[in-house]
Amino acid sequence: MFVQILDLVCGGLLLSGVLMLWRRELVAIVRLLVVQGVLLAALAVLLGVREQSVELYLVAVGVLVLKAVVLPGVLHRVLRDSGDAREAEPLVNVTSSLLAAALLTLVAYAVSRPLVALAPSATTRALPVGLAVVFLGFFVLVTRRHALSQVVGFLLLDNGIAATAFLATSGVPLVVELGGSLDLLLLVLVLQVLAARMRLTFGRTDMDELQELRD
Amino acid sequence: MTAAGVVGVLVQVAVVVGGAPLLVGLMRQVRALLEGRAGAGVGQPWRDLRKLLKKEAVRPEGTSWIYTSGPLVLFASTLVIAAVAPFVSTASPLDGVADLFAVVSLLLLGTVGLTLAGLDTGTAFGGMGASREVTIAALAEPTILLAGFALSARVGSSNLADIVAGTLATPAQVLSPATLLAAVAFAVVVIAEAGRLPVDNPATHLELTMIHEAMILEYAGRDLAVVELASAMRLAVLLGLSVNLFVPWGVATSSAPLALLGATAVFALKVGVLGAVLATFEVFIAKWRLFRVPELLAGSFLFGLLAVSASFFLA
Numbered sequence: 001m002f003v004q005i006l007d008l009v010c011g012g013l014l015l016s017g018v019l020m021l022w023r024r025e026l027v028a029i030v031r032l033l034v035v036q037g038v039l040l041a042a043l044a045v046l047l048g049v050r051e052q053s054v055e056l057y058l059v060a061v062g063v064l065v066l067k068a069v070v071l072p073g074v075l076h077r078v079l080r081d082s083g084d085a086r087e088a089e090p091l092v093n094v095t096s097s098l099l100a101a102a103l104l105t106l107v108a109y110a111v112s113r114p115l116v117a118l119a120p121s122a123t124t125r126a127l128p129v130g131l132a133v134v135f136l137g138f139f140v141l142v143t144r145r146h147a148l149s150q151v152v153g154f155l156l157l158d159n160g161i162a163a164t165a166f167l168a169t170s171g172v173p174l175v176v177e178l179g180g181s182l183d184l185l186l187l188v189l190v191l192q193v194l195a196a197r198m199r200l201t202f203g204r205t206d207m208d209e210l211q212e213l214r215d
Numbered sequence: 216m217t218a219a220g221v222v223g224v225l226v227q228v229a230v231v232v233g234g235a236p237l238l239v240g241l242m243r244q245v246r247a248l249l250e251g252r253a254g255a256g257v258g259q260p261w262r263d264l265r266k267l268l269k270k271e272a273v274r275p276e277g278t279s280w281i282y283t284s285g286p287l288v289l290f291a292s293t294l295v296i297a298a299v300a301p302f303v304s305t306a307s308p309l310d311g312v313a314d315l316f317a318v319v320s321l322l323l324l325g326t327v328g329l330t331l332a333g334l335d336t337g338t339a340f341g342g343m344g345a346s347r348e349v350t351i352a353a354l355a356e357p358t359i360l361l362a363g364f365a366l367s368a369r370v371g372s373s374n375l376a377d378i379v380a381g382t383l384a385t386p387a388q389v390l391s392p393a394t395l396l397a398a399v400a401f402a403v404v405v406i407a408e409a410g411r412l413p414v415d416n417p418a419t420h421l422e423l424t425m426i427h428e429a430m431i432l433e434y435a436g437r438d439l440a441v442v443e444l445a446s447a448m449r450l451a452v453l454l455g456l457s458v459n460l461f462v463p464w465g466v467a468t469s470s471a472p473l474a475l476l477g478a479t480a481v482f483a484l485k486v487g488v489l490g491a492v493l494a495t496f497e498v499f500i501a502k503w504r505l506f507r508v509p510e511l512l513a514g515s516f517l518f519g520l521l522a523v524s525a526s527f528f529l530a
Contacts, residue, residue: 011392011393011525109524
């Protein structure tokens with residue numbers, strides 16, 4: 001039962017990451033981030049149930065509040081203020097992105113095989129999912145030009161790292177999780193301010209505007 | 216090959232051939248009701264077929280035997296799938312033929328027959344439809360295979376009856392990520408292969424958008440009746456496959472008459488419900504631009520690939 005729910009949650013994490021590449025509307029992408037945050041919290045709860053650890057429940061609550069409520073809320077605000085709700089043209093078109101995602105997932109499986117072999121169990125076998133989400137986050141960061149998409153890519157990357165940490169270590173200590181979360185929150189707030197400044201200066205939030213120096 | 220087994224195969228073929236036009240009628244009726252129209256009734260496709268069968272087949276000048284045999288190839292290949300796939304019973308005497316690869320290549324054979332016929336007419340529409348159909352088939356076929364792989368990996372056999380029996384034996388597997396991903400991939404491919412929205416609009420004759428209709432534009436009378444019946448059967452076969460691969464409950468595991476009767480009823484119900492759901496879904500969406508279709512199929516290919524990798528790594 002535990003293994004099945006774990007597999008479902010991990011499958012959901014990967015699927016929401018992939019769907020973020022597929023969708024063009026930023027509102028939908030932010031909604032997928034909420035789903036991913038909830039799934040990540042569910043993963044923490046699941047591990048908490050197995051390890052009988054109250055600390056993990058607290059971590060789960062922290063993850064849920066930060067990744068499913070606060071950060072998507074911040075992104076929604078940016079989106080409402082900025083007005084352009086679509087990733088106009090990514091550097092790599094959607095069809096190729098999806099094929100690249102397939103490739104990245106296979107790479108994640110390939111590189112994590114030695115890690116899984118160290119201690120084969122249900123949780124470590126799902127480790128490639130965390131790595132795949134990390135790769136997808138990198139891919140979004142590299143190929144998307146909208147400032148908000150970049151933030152999404154960064155959050156995807158962080159979700160992947162969190163999932164990998166949960167799966168590899170059967171739960172992270174509360175202090176580590178708190179430190180990481182605060183970092184993340186601060187970074188997203190800074191990026192929000194940056195996006196707002198960009199919009200004031202250029203009228204839109206396309207990263208290509210940042211290529212040359214101006215007065 | 217026992218007599219009971221032969222009866223099972225005959226029942227299956229009769230259900231698919233007789234029920235396919237009714238399925239199309241049901242889907243049109245659901246759509247009509249949702250759009251606030253009265254609709255022509257579930258039996259209308261059969262009435263259309265009867266009318267077409269009485270008419271003489273007019274063939275364009277200059278077409279060869281390829282044009283004449285296109286509908287027959289489509290019909291025959293679909294008929295073979297209807298006979299061998301485990302729709303009503305898994306205890307079929309043709310069990311060994313019901314291989315995943317065989318069924319997929321039979322599906323492709325029908326597509327190729329019709330596209331060649333479309334090219335053979337030499338008209339602009341025929342060629343355009345054929346080119347589009349081949350594009351979509353080339354993108355959809357790998358996904359069907361991948362989704363099938365994901366299902367066969369856990370059973371260790373690409374035999375369809377074995378896959379269905381395997382799912383019946385361990386029902387919990389239906390909720391595994393591999394199966395769910397495969398189901399999504401398979402659903403997208405079924406929509407593309409059957410020529411439904413958002414890939415192709417089965418009701419349109421608008422020149423810019425039609426795919427399937429463009430290929431069969433020149434057919435008339437008996438030939439058209441065969442094409443229409445075969446297309447309806449193809450839809451029924453694809454829906455039946457997806458229903459039985461992912462929700463196999465109700466399939467007979469023996470050839471006892473009562474079991475066959477019950478399984479037939481359950482199968483008709485399942486396919487009918489799936490068809491109605493598909494028709495409802497179609498009311499709310501518009502046809503996609505042709506250039507976005509590869510995106511959809513790349514997505515479903517990705518799902519298929521993830522399903523295969525998940526069936527190896529997560530299980």
